[in-house]
Amino acid sequence: MSQATAPYLGTVPPEFRRPSLWTISWRAITRKPSRVIGIVIILFFTLMAIFGPMLYPKQLPINPAELYAPPSWAHPLGTDFEGTSVLAEIITGSRYVLSAAALAAVFTIGFGTLAGVVSGYFLGSTDQIIMRVTDFILTIPGFPLLIVLSTIWSFGSPIAMGLVLGLTGWGGLARAVRSQTLSLRERGFIEAARGLGLSNSHIITREILPNISPYIAMNLLLSVTGGIYAEVGLFFLGVIPFQSNNWGVMLNLAFSNGAMYTPQSLLYMVSPMACILLVTFGIVLTLDAFDEILNPRLREG
Amino acid sequence: MNKISAITSAALLATLLAGGGALAAAKPVATSSTPYVTIAGINQGGPMNWFSPEGNVYPGMDLEPLAYHKLEGTNINAFFAGGGLASKWQTSNGGHTLTVWLNPKDRWSNGQAVTSSDVVTSMALYFVAGDAQGFDLGSVKALGPKEIQFNEVAGDNYNAFSRSILEEYILPASVYGGVLPKNIWSIIDQSIYSGTNAKLIKEATAAQATLSTLNKTKLDTLAPKTDVSAGPYYISSLSPDEIIMTKNPYFYDANKISIDTVDMRNNASNSTVFEWLRGGQIYQGTSGGMSLELVHELAKTPGNVYYHIPAYVTAQLAFNEKDYPYGMVQVRQAIAYLLNKHTIWQIAEPTGGTRSLFSDGMIDAQTEEYLDPSQKAALNPYTPNQQAAAKLLESVGFTKKGSQWYTPKGQVFSINIMNVSGFNDWIEAGSVMESELNSFGIKTKQTVVATFAEYEQNQTNGEYAVQFWIGSLGPWIYNTYDRLYGAIDGYAQNGTKLQYTPASKKDGGNWLDFPQTVKVKGYGTVNPGKLTNELSGNLTQAQTKTIVAKLAAVTNQYVPVITLWNYAQAGFVNTNLFTDYPLNNQQLMVSTEGQYPPIGGWETFGYVHPKQ
Incomplete structure (x- = not known):
């Protein structure tokens, strides 16, 4: 006579508990020193953009007695053409530059992912219409379009700048996301979900999006660097709402004033360049950590 | 290393050192064939047309006025002696009539003589372009092959009437004349009517519209294939970033022009000009936005001399x-x-x-x-x-x-x-x-x-x-x-x-x-x-x-x-290969800087020579 066994109602033993996202992230980041450096750089600039401008008055002081002054304790990165501290400009200017770039990335990812997934999943006339719009976006040369747009739009706020960069930059991502969606929609688990009668929105948000999230996350970070290059490029070209602490404006004025030929003002030109380089460096170092965090197949045991 | 190779090496080293020393000690020299390198604003793809908004012709270089005016505050009719296509001029009728005599030596770079017909055509062109109305020109008459009479609009009393005419650049009728219809002067006469007769006012409005259309459709768009110049130089090569000017052998004062070729680089940006100045690559250059530190830095380049003229x-x-x-x-x-x-x-x-x-x-x-x-x-x-x-x-x-x-x-x-x-x-x-x-x-x-x-x-x-x-x-x-x-x-x-x-x-x-x-x-x-x-x-x-x-x-x-x-006009000249810049002649400096590059004007008045 066999003894009836009680149904197993217990929890998964602790040793088999799925690690939390924080644990996975921490493990992924600390696995390689380069990733730690990348995260530290990104955190540093993020904190600078959030809190840095609070350390300075809204209107940075000018000082005609200290034009292009060399580095000193008072001005560790020297001063600019009007005697304003370059460090203060870098810090206060970071908020616009980084927030516009982050918003540009969010808009790019938002538009691109939505268009790509909807197009790839529904196919038919929806796909035709979205892809023709995408082709149109792709055929427009982005940077010249931005220059033209800047003549009618002031780009005074980072939201406006981010939105425009996002609106002009989502085409490539939409195409790539559509390809991935097309591939996924033929897989068995999507067929099964359809067979179970799950709604399209459930399938897209719960089945498809999680599977392409590593790719989207990678593109989000890369879009931030793309956003920085595009907006700083616009400011550097002089098609700008003038803000003397914008990194692109700093580069523009440094170049056109010949800062590169006078050693004492070299830091005025080098500082914004170094910041752009550092942000890009930080993002590149962090990319593979994000890939590992979001893609279970890449996690090392 | 054997003895022979050691001796050979030592001899070679000695030769190289001697050669290097000789090179280091050599002073730079130039001849008339040494190109004078300078900067100019080049309209990329623009024609060699004075009236085109994107034109590439240069006052004092391939454009010559009747006379070079001086920038004097209290005397608006001050001119330099000896420059320009006019050998003399005379005002009469209370300043309302100007008679100009062309220099018999005036010739275009194609060898043809500059005649009163060129001057009359030029004035018609200035009417088409809308300039001549500004200086109240009423009529132009060729009194002879080298003599022209200008009359002010009746009733006007413009004190810069003569000066405005004399400072205009004279264009070749052989190049520009084709844009003018045969009845151009009757159109101009109609256009400048300012009375109260309704019929004539209507005709004037129609004539003004005709001139405006002519300007937009023919004069602005003219693209001559060659540069015909009465100035000291003509354009022998035009590219988007560089213009080569060659000496006009028929220039009225050709003996004063001691440089055969002027190489004009496009001053596309301040930083490019700074780079050329720092490298001593251009012999005259100016730019806005120079900080004091930059001026000091550029002045360190051998031969660079800074000038600053109000x-x-x-x-x-x-x-x-x-x-x-x-x-x-x-x-x-x-x-x-x-x-x-x-x-x-x-x-x-x-x-x-x-x-x-x-x-x-x-x-x-x-x-x-x-x-x-x-x-x-x-x-x-x-x-x-x-x-x-x-x-x-x-x-x-x-x-x-x-x-x-x-x-x-x-x-x-x-x-x-x-x-x-x-x-x-x-x-x-x-x-x-x-x-x-x-x-x-x-x-x-x-x-x-x-x-x-x-x-x-x-x-x-x-x-x-x-x-x-x-x-x-x-x-x-x-x-x-x-x-x-x-x-x-x-x-x-x-x-x-x-x-x-x-x-x-x-x-x-x-x-x-x-x-x-x-x-x-x-x-x-x-x-x-x-x-x-x-x-x-x-x-x-x-x-x-x-x-x-x-x-x-x-x-x-x-x-x-x-x-x-x-x-102020501030810039540098480089004296390594060329000398005798008019840096101490403030009046000439301030006046010729309006013609850019100023080298043609400087030479016309006897300045700047290759360093022998």
Whole structure:
């Protein structure tokens, strides 16, 4: 006579508990020193953009007695053409530059992912219409379009700048996301979900999006660097709402004033360049950590 | 190493050292065939057409005037002796008729003679382009192959009539004549009618339209295949980034031109010019936006010599009085008190200008020439004074809440200073103003427009409230005040009548909107537009000074513009291969810098030679 066994109602033993996202992230980041450096750089600039401008008055002081002054304790990165501290400009200017770039990335990812997934999943006339719009976006040369747009739009706020960069930059991502969606929609688990009668929105948000999230996350970070290059490029070209602490404006004025030929003002030109380089460096170092965090197949045991 | 190879190596080393020493000790020399390298603004893809907005022809190089005028403040009819296509000229009929005799040696670079037919054709072209109407030219007659007579429009009394004709560049009829219809002079005659006969007015309007169409469809678009020049050089090679000018062997003073080839590089950006100057690669170059440190750095290049010549141009901040609240004089005065012109100059244009001392609309040199000590003392220098500014603003209902000023309408008092991309001195000045005004509690920002063409168009359309403006443009006092109380204030001379267009009229060009009459301390009611126009007439020096004193007082008291700095022509010449620059001849330097590059003008007057 066999003894009836009680149904197993217990929890998964602790040793088999799925690690939390924080644990996975921490493990992924600390696995390689380069990733730690990348995260530290990104955190540093993020904190600078959030809190840095609070350390300075809204209107940075000018000082005609200290034009292009060399580095000193008072001005560790020297001063600019009007005697304003370059460090203060870098810090206060970071908020616009980084927030516009982050918003540009969010808009790019938002538009691109939505268009790509909807197009790839529904196919038919929806796909035709979205892809023709995408082709149109792709055929427009982005940077010249931005220059033209800047003549009618002031780009005074980072939201406006981010939105425009996002609106002009989502085409490539939409195409790539559509390809991935097309591939996924033929897989068995999507067929099964359809067979179970799950709604399209459930399938897209719960089945498809999680599977392409590593790719989207990678593109989000890369879009931030793309956003920085595009907006700083616009400011550097002089098609700008003038803000003397914008990194692109700093580069523009440094170049056109010949800062590169006078050693004492070299830091005025080098500082914004170094910041752009550092942000890009930080993002590149962090990319593979994000890939590992979001893609279970890449996690090392 | 065996002995032979050791000896060979030692001999080789000795030879190399000796050669190197010889090279190091050699002084640079040049001959007439050594190209003179300089910079110029090249319109990429533009034709060799003086009238094209994108044209590539250069005054003093391949364009030659009848005479080279001097930039003298009190004598508008001053010319250099010996330069230009005219060998002599004479005025008669009370200054209303000018007779010019061409130099018998004048020839085009294709060997043909420059004749009175070329001059008459050139004047017709200036009518088509809309220039000749500006200097009241009524008729042109060839009295002989080298003799031409010009007559002013009957009833006009323009004191720069002769000067305006003599300083025009003469174009070859063989190249430009094809754009003119055979009946061009009857069209011109009809177009300049300014009487009251309705039929003739209608004909004049139609003729003006014909000239305008001709200008747009034929003259502007003309693209000559070769450059035919009466100047010291002609273009032998035109590419987007470099123009090669070759000496015109038929030039009337060819023996003075000691350089066979001028290589003109496109001055596409300040930084490129700085790089060339630092490398000693160009023998003359100038650029805006040079800091003192940069000037010192560039001066270290062997052979580089810095020059700094006062120019008859000013930088001004102008207000559109149609826009609230700039119609209130107290607001404009308050802003004048808040801007530290010394700081602005020091930061924005420390090498290419001098700070402006008098806020009277003139360059300081003109103020010194025209005003007596008591008149100068009566001018308000608007020394920075925040208390005075606050008092003025409060007097017209402005209030300060916290750190921010509010207009009488309860709005935040905010200023948007319009500026142009690439104009670094203006941008830097705008940045300083932004700082000074924000510190006082006026929310100020600077908007930079992508191109000067766009800026100019919007400015003319009255779209900007606060903007930069170039003042004076030459030593002639009429020009100085015409820049203020002329076209931009709605005044234009039509024939013998002065017409006024209010700012309310769309596309009327009046964007300053200064009141037509104002009461001025010590002078009563003054009409600046009318007074300015009077300056263009034949006046005595005393009469001119009386009018200028009134206009200076109006401008100082009512502040339609704030003069920020007087410009200077600053640049470098390199003396490694070429010498005898006219750096000590201030009059020639300031006059020929208007022709760019100035090397052709310098040589024409006997300066600059290869270093033998």
